[in-house]
Amino acid sequence: MKLLFQIFGVMLMLSGGLWALQGxxxxxxxxxxxxxxxxxxxxxxxxxxxxxxxxxxxxxxRKR
Structure with a gap:
């Protein structure tokens, strides 16, 4: 679960960064x-x- 949060967080940061720079x-x-x-x-x-x-x-x- 810990890894899932990190992967989803990175995906949101990358897409959000692109949207902000495009905007x-x-x-x-x-x-x-x-x-x-x-x-x-x-x-x-x-x-x-x-x-x-x-x-x-x-x-x-998060702790394991």
Whole structure:
């Protein structure tokens, strides 16, 4: 279970980071994405990243 929390946390951090960077207009890939330069996606990405970081932290702190 510990490993599952860590893996899911990393996946959320990676996707949230991409969403935030796309929303800020820093990453303009893929070109047809609806998230590009949309500030709301920067917020959604940041929230997703923080949830992922919390899951990763929780998974690394759990005892066996």
């Amino acid at each position: 800020l207009g820093i990453v303009m890939w893929p070109a047809e994405s609806f998230m590009l330069a949309e500030r709301s996606w920067a917020l959604y990405g940041t929230i997703t990243f923080l949830i992922g970081a919390a899951l990763f932290w929780f998974g690394s702190r």
